[in-house]
Amino acid sequence: MxxxxxxxxxxxxxxxxxxxxxxxxxxxxxxxxxxxxxxxxxxxxxxxxxxxxxxxxxxxxxxxxxxxxxxxxxxxxxxxxxxxxxxxxxxxxxxxxxxxxxxxxxxxxxxxxxxxxxxxxxxxxxxxxxxxxxxxxxxDYWAKRPSAEFFSDCCNEFWWVSTYVAKGLWRREILYAHEHLNNILRPMLLKMLEWKVGIENSNSVSIGKCGKYLEKYLSEKCWHELLSTYASGSYEDIWRALIAMINLFRSTSKIVADRLGYEYSREEDERVTTYLEHVRQLSPNATEIY
The missing domain is CATH 3.30.460.10 (Beta Polymerase, domain 2)
Incomplete structure (x- = not known):
């Protein structure tokens, strides 16, 4: 070479x-x-x-x-x-x-x-x-402090698209569910983790393309929580990964909101979480959601 x-x-x-x-x-x-x-x-x-x-x-x-x-x-x-x-x-x-x-x-x-x-x-x-x-x-690549509006939009996008994952799982459309979990929800989670890392490091570090340096800045517990958000090829494991992603997004968002003095919409969180659990328990033969 x-x-x-x-x-x-x-x-x-x-x-x-x-x-x-x-x-x-x-x-x-x-x-x-x-x-x-x-x-x-x-x-x-x-x-x-x-x-x-x-x-x-x-x-x-x-x-x-x-x-x-x-x-x-x-x-x-x-x-x-x-x-x-x-x-x-x-x-x-x-x-x-x-x-x-x-x-x-x-x-x-x-x-x-x-x-x-x-x-x-x-x-x-x-x-x-x-x-x-x-x-x-x-x-130019350092994690930057988000505005309150940008933070709120990130949360809203995460909770809104999580319902698409649930819909895909109930319909047994596994590729659809994977697409929304990995290509829309995950970037919102990584963005929230990036903001957390920025806050903890005076906004003077970069997590790298695709978050490749994140492990360096996360606790061992948080890192393993992030890894647990990756699913295998089964419907049940995508549900598990979705729940893991929700838990990590929620805990990270609350930290970011608290440190920046922003409002985290607990109502949005609770309503969507309840809806997701309801969809998970729906009979495969159901003709109505409620």
């Missing part, structure tokens, strides 16, 4: 020898002083270039970075709507295990690019045309 220095040298050597590349930036976890370092870290590279079309039309130039296991070019894919505007990205996994996420950015967007992310480091600036950047920091 090529070393980090070898990969960076490869990236810079190509840029040095191609007149269309005017500057090189590095973003992501490799510039984050608080991110754990390991062999799976991507190289999030940006080439600020002239003549974008010439790069995109003939993609053989990327072969210089090594033999690939697989590559994805999201801006060329019918399945996903382009998200980068006039930019273009190559996500490349190589046979030695290294990965480069390389984004082409028109040189005209240089000032915009330099302001987008405080985890940006400039590796090369051929024309000395880029602004001077501060040392990289992940401050």
């Amino acid at each position: 090529r070393t980090s220095n070898e990969m960076i040298e490869l990236v810079l050597n190509y840029a040095k020898n191609d007149e269309r590349v005017r500057a090189v930036g590095l973003n992501g976890s490799r510039t984050n002083p608080n991110a754990p370092k390991d062999m799976f870290q991507d190289f999030d590279i940006v080439y600020l270039v002239t003549d974008m079309n010439s790069f995109v039309e003939d993609q053989h130039w990327i072969d210089v970075f090594g033999e690939r296991i697989i590559m994805q070019t999201p801006e060329n894919m019918s399945m996903f709507a382009p998200e980068l505007g006039g930019r273009f990205s190559y996500l490349m996994l190589f046979t030695d295990g290294n990965r480069i996420d390389l984004t082409l950015v028109p040189i005209e967007e240089k000032d915009k690019y330099c302001k987008e992310d405080k985890l940006t480091v400039i590796l090369m600036d051929k024309d000395n045309c880029l602004p001077e950047l501060q040392p990289p920091t992940d401050v």
Whole structure:
């Protein structure tokens, strides 16, 4: 496996020898002083270039970075709507295990690019045309204090969508129930846990993408409670996971509300919880909910 220095040298050597590349930036976890370092870290590279079309039309130039296991070019894919505007990205996994996420950015967007992310480091600036950047920091990703309205909306969304899970379970629509449990309820729970972690750490830490650093900040008890919210493939276990998720959301929300001086709607909680338990006990042959 090529070393980090070898990969960076490869990236810079190509840029040095191609007149269309005017500057090189590095973003992501490799510039984050608080991110754990390991062999799976991507190289999030940006080439600020002239003549974008010439790069995109003939993609053989990327072969210089090594033999690939697989590559994805999201801006060329019918399945996903382009998200980068006039930019273009190559996500490349190589046979030695290294990965480069390389984004082409028109040189005209240089000032915009330099302001987008405080985890940006400039590796090369051929024309000395880029602004001077501060040392990289992940401050933009720190858990932030929610407004009272945002807190209330999070609670409302959690309780509202929990009824969809119950409906799916009664109907024996397991994929529907899983979808709402994991893709709508869970983000609300993780958001609430993020706020709790922020409060306990002066809003100066990040829980990472998908909450990947949460274990570091939660008590052992809370961590195991979170793990218990993941269900297996049975209807009964989804009910169990839903109840576990409700208990953790409730206890976490009350802590957040208390610490921030916000109101937690106990009435909403109690009414929905009663409804969920009622649906759970409904006969499979029931023709009326009440």
